[in-house]
Amino acid sequence: MKPFAHSLKNNFSRRAFLKTAGKTALAAPLLLGIPRTVAAAFVPKASEAMYYEKLAEKKIKCRLCPHECQVADLERGSCGVRENRGGTYYTLVYGQPCAVHIDPIEKKPLFHYHPGSQAYSLATAGCNFSCRFCQNWEISQRRPEQVQAITLWPEEVIRQARNQNCPIIAHTYSEPVIFFEYMRACAALGKEKGIPNVMISNGFIQKKPLQELCRLLGAVKIDLKAFTEIFYQEQCGGRLKPVLDSLLTLRSENIWFEIVVLLIPGLNDSRQEIERMCRWIGRELGPEVPLHFSRYSPTFMMKNIPPTPAETLHMARKIAQSAGIKFCYVGNLLSAAGDTYCPSCGKVLIHRLLYSIEKPGLNGNRCKFCQTVIPGVFT
Amino acid sequence: MKISRRCFGKTLLFSGAALTAACLPSWLPAAETDKSLVAQAVSPQLKRINHDIPKQSAQEYLNRSMLIITGKNNVTAAWRSLFAPAENVGIKVSCLPGRPLSSSLGLVTAIVDGLLAAGLAKKNIIIWERTSRELEKAGFQISRNGLKIMGSDELPGGGYSDHIEFSGSMGTFFSRIMENIDALINVPVLKDHDLAGLSGAMKNMYGAIYNPNKFHANHCDPFVAELCNHSLIKGKLRLVVCDASRVQVHNGPAFYPSYAREYGGLLVSRDPVAIDFAGLGIINSLRREMGLPTLADAGREPAYIQTAARLGLGQAVERLIRKVSI
Numbered sequence: 267m268k269p270f271a272h273s274l275k276n277n278f279s280r281r282a283f284l285k286t287a288g289k290t291a292l293a294a295p296l297l298l299g300i301p302r303t304v305a306a307a308f309v310p311k312a313s314e315a316m317y318y319e320k321l322a323e324k325k326i327k328c329r330l331c332p333h334e335c336q337v338a339d340l341e342r343g344s345c346g347v348r349e350n351r352g353g354t355y356y357t358l359v360y361g362q363p364c365a366v367h368i369d370p371i372e373k374k375p376l377f378h379y380h381p382g383s384q385a386y387s388l389a390t391a392g393c394n395f396s397c398r399f400c401q402n403w404e405i406s407q408r409r410p411e412q413v414q415a416i417t418l419w420p421e422e423v424i425r426q427a428r429n430q431n432c433p434i435i436a437h438t439y440s441e442p443v444i445f446f447e448y449m450r451a452c453a454a455l456g457k458e459k460g461i462p463n464v465m466i467s468n469g470f471i472q473k474k475p476l477q478e479l480c481r482l483l484g485a486v487k488i489d490l491k492a493f494t495e496i497f498y499q500e501q502c503g504g505r506l507k508p509v510l511d512s513l514l515t516l517r518s519e520n521i522w523f524e525i526v527v528l529l530i531p532g533l534n535d536s537r538q539e540i541e542r543m544c545r546w547i548g549r550e551l552g553p554e555v556p557l558h559f560s561r562y563s564p565t566f567m568m569k570n571i572p573p574t575p576a577e578t579l580h581m582a583r584k585i586a587q588s589a590g591i592k593f594c595y596v597g598n599l600l601s602a603a604g605d606t607y608c609p610s611c612g613k614v615l616i617h618r619l620l621y622s623i624e625k626p627g628l629n630g631n632r633c634k635f636c637q638t639v640i641p642g643v644f645t
Numbered sequence: 646m647k648i649s650r651r652c653f654g655k656t657l658l659f660s661g662a663a664l665t666a667a668c669l670p671s672w673l674p675a676a677e678t679d680k681s682l683v684a685q686a687v688s689p690q691l692k693r694i695n696h697d698i699p700k701q702s703a704q705e706y707l708n709r710s711m712l713i714i715t716g717k718n719n720v721t722a723a724w725r726s727l728f729a730p731a732e733n734v735g736i737k738v739s740c741l742p743g744r745p746l747s748s749s750l751g752l753v754t755a756i757v758d759g760l761l762a763a764g765l766a767k768k769n770i771i772i773w774e775r776t777s778r779e780l781e782k783a784g785f786q787i788s789r790n791g792l793k794i795m796g797s798d799e800l801p802g803g804g805y806s807d808h809i810e811f812s813g814s815m816g817t818f819f820s821r822i823m824e825n826i827d828a829l830i831n832v833p834v835l836k837d838h839d840l841a842g843l844s845g846a847m848k849n850m851y852g853a854i855y856n857p858n859k860f861h862a863n864h865c866d867p868f869v870a871e872l873c874n875h876s877l878i879k880g881k882l883r884l885v886v887c888d889a890s891r892v893q894v895h896n897g898p899a900f901y902p903s904y905a906r907e908y909g910g911l912l913v914s915r916d917p918v919a920i921d922f923a924g925l926g927i928i929n930s931l932r933r934e935m936g937l938p939t940l941a942d943a944g945r946e947p948a949y950i951q952t953a954a955r956l957g958l959g960q961a962v963e964r965l966i967r968k969v970s971i
Contacts, residue, residue: 323896325839338839339899340741346858396859398816407856411776412803503859567809567816 312356315348316447317475324353331394331443331470332508344503345444346409347392359390360448361420364405364413365439368430370621374466375597376524377606378556378642379485380434381616382623385464386427389439390415390448394470396503397491398567399530406440407566420451424459433645434484438466446475453482469512470504476512480519485643487524488513492534493543501533501568510546517551522643524556526597529574529582531562540582544589553590554641559583561598576601593641608633608640615640679967681960683914683923684710686971691890691909696744696784698890700751703911706971707755707886710913713969721762727883727915728828730764735826735881736772739834739849739888740783746900747783748832748888752911756830756886757792767792773822775804775852797822797853805855813871817854829881831917835910835924836893841865842940842947844898845924846885846917847873847958864945870953873917879958885920887912894931906931911971918959919966921950 317330324339328348335343337350347359369387371380391413393406400406405413418426427435435456437449442465453463462484469488471479480486490509491502498506516523525547529535547555559582561574579596583603586594596603606616608627613635615627627634631644686709690702711723728734736756738748753772760770768791774780776796777787788794797804797820805818823829833849840861841848847869851857860868873879889910896904910927914920925947929939940946954961 323901324899336839338896339901341839341898342858344858344861346856396856407859408803409855409858411798412805412855503862567811 312349312351312358313360313447315355315357316450317472318348318355320353324350326350326353326355328355329472330446330475332472332505333394333470342409343394345392345394345441347390347444357445357447358410359392359415359445360451361417362410362415362448363388363390363418364410364415365389365402366416366418366426368432369436369438370623371434371436371464372618372621372623374436374438374464374487375526375558375595376464376485376487377558377595377616377618378524378593378640378644379464379522380643380645381625383434383645384430384432385434385436385438386423386430386432387436387438388418388423389437389442390445391440392444393441393468394444394504395441395468398501399528399562399564400566401563402439403566420448420455423452424455424461427456427461428459433461435461435463436466437463441470442467443471443475446471446479450479450482453479457482468502468504469509471508471512473511473515476515477519480516480521483521485522485524486516487526488516490525490527490543492527493539493546494534497534501530510550513547513551517555524558525551526558526560527582528560528562529578530568531571531574531578533571535574535578535582537581537585540585541589544586544591547586548589548591553592555591556593556595556642557586557591558595558597559586561596563598579603606640608636608638610638611636681914681916681919681965682714682967682969683912683916683919684713684969684971685913685923686710686911688909688971691911692907693749693890696749698749698751698888698911700754703749703752704755704758706911707752707759707913709971710886710911711759713971714913714915720759724759724763728760728763728765730766731769732765732827733769733771733825734760734765734828734830735822736770736830736832737849737852738772738774738780738783738785738832739844739852740774740779740785741852741898742834742836742893742900743782744784745902746834746836746891746893746898746905748834749890750784752886752888752890753785753832756832771795771822771826773797773820775820803855810875810877812875813867815860815868815871817856817872819875819877820853820855823853823877823881826881828883829878831882831885833885833887834891834893835887835889835908835912835927837895837897837904837928837940838865838947839897839945841869841949842945843921843925843928843950845921846887847921847949847953850878853878864948866947866949867952869947869949870956870958873953873958874956882917883915885912885914885917887920887924889924889927892927892931894928894935895937904935906935916959916966918950918953918961921947921953922961922963922966923968925950 319327328335342349366388371383371385391408391410442449456463464485466487498504583594592609604618613627617624686706708720715723715726717723740747771793776798800821838844892908
């Protein structure tokens with residue numbers, strides 16, 4: 267195949283573009299033929315949750331995420347998908363995805379993990395955060411009975427992924443941590459059948475369940491929402507420290523992971539904050555962790571702030587590069603800063619346009635030009 | 646003439662109701678009496694028999710309460726002072742714990758009778774909760790025609806509006822029922838709540854939004870107050886009828902017989918804050934009788950009550966609330 271002339275979007279091949287668009291359009295038909303559960307009649311199925319502790323008087327304490335919700339009988343945790351029924355904690359979303367699509371792995375984004383692959387992507391309702399800028403709020407901020415769901419057991423997920431020629435299964439869109447049991451089952455089965463699972467997460471999870479996932483998953487992407495506690499508290503209903511702890515756990519568990527930072531004007535895009543973040547990443551996680559700066563668009567509860575200017579994204583990328591981070595990207599923006607460059611010779615290894623890729627400089631996991639080993643999982 | 650989306654939705658929900666009436670600006674009650682007047686009854690006749698207050702007792706005490714809080718001298722006038730015949734009225738019940746601790750059917754029936762006496766048509770009344778399933782578990786029979794008894798979940802879009810509403814720090818979607826009624830009668834059950842401290846009138850409105858699970862931090866403060874400060878609730882709430890026939894004194898909101906007391910109480914007011922303040926007094930008093938610490942001593946003081954008072958939603962100071970015992 268003729269290599270791309272990188273950075274010139276008009277030179278991107280029409281065939282490559284249509285191929286991607288066509289595959290992405292497969293998403294909707296996936297739901298056809300599978301019985302949907304209509305919200306009004308939906309009674310969530312329940313299976314016992316993992317990682318919780320029984321307390322006196324039929325209360326429970328959830329140990330899955332750092333919220334550590336103490337939940338009385340008949341109540342639910344903050345995620346809205348785990349319910350105490352008589353002192354036993356249940357997940358209401360096991361095998362009940364409300365979103366099933368086929369996406370390029372670049373959309374997650376995971377740029378160093380089987381680039382160019384299609385990921386069979388699924389999500390259930392619910393999230394343990396309440397980000398005011400959530401792009402997927404229509405499922406993440408709803409409870410199981412408020413969405414249309416289908417029944418899709420892990421065996422069927424594997425079968426469907428295989429039938430759709432997807433070598434990867436992605437748990438994504440909402441927050442996979444809150445459907446931990448379902449993701450865990452899919453990941454265990456996928457590992458056995460040779461279809462790795464990836465988690466696209468906010469990283470707000472306790473250490474033990476994360477360690478368990480690390481043994482089953484192929485890769486993880488973490489949304490690092492900001493580098494201040496106040497942002498996490500006011501904009502997300504969460505906390506920064508546990509997310510940083512999760513990143514350290516991923517590092518120590520030696521699983522492939524990438525980080526995405528959505529830059530929102532005036533809230534988390536100051537030079538000082540980005541510098542502190544990049545220094546921490548370089549020092550604690552190492553310079554080879556890919557770092558993506560994504561463009562925010564107004565949505566959900568945050569419609570009063572304009573989209574992130576391109577200059578801000580490029581500034582952040584430069585700061586990251588100055589901090590020694592080798593693979594820095596700009597996302598949600600057509601730009602040459604979405605390409606992968608060899609950190610040694612500077613040549614283009616992977617060229618991306620939208621979610622299509624070409625690999626003009628990559629040979630296996632090495633730079634074709636200078637033989638530098640590129641970190642990640644390449645096929 | 647264009648019909649607004651809200652107006653269309655109203656027509657859809659209350660099919661058969663006169664379109665003109667439904668589109669009129671919300672009719673405001675003209676009761677002259679002190680808004681923070683709480684009529685409070687405690688009687689053996691109000692104790693539950695087979696999980697229900699006997700309808701006759703409920704009606705008697707409710708009507709007497711209505712005379713007190715409206716200052717009218719007959720029951721029909723009392724109800725008419727709060728509700729106009731052409732209005733669509735929603736009765737928000739509380740059904741989470743199932744029949745033993747839900748809004749009593751006998752009491753709700755008495756409320757409906759009061760509305761009918763005021764000249765409202767059955768078809769303009771809806772008894773509602775989050776889901777029809779919860780209503781059924783509480784003993785209500787689902788009805789989609791005439792007098793409607795149904796959950797928000799029966800309506801399009803899962804029952805919730807498609808536009809976000811803000812109030813203070815909260816952003817949420819309201820039940821379409823809340824959007825389409827003219828007036829609201831709130832019928833909570835007085836109970837302890839593990840996280841909120843107390844679940845009464847204001848906390849009952851968590852059943853009107855799609856994501857209550859996001860607003861339980863810090864003992865629901867300021868969220869309960871902020872929610873009730875939204876115009877959809879503040880502007881439509883006309884009456885609170887608090888069922889204290891059986892009070893869950895501890896370990897709520899679920900029903901635990903060992904911590905429940907057959908109190909035989911009924912509180913009626915137009916002020917949701919005053920009702921909750923009075924309810925807090927009852928819960929604390931019953932807790933002391935049972936040898937339990939007060940909610941404040943247990944670290945679960947429902948601070949949202951004072952927050953609501955600061956927002957101007959009602960009174961939460963003893964001397965500013967006029968209690969009339971029946």
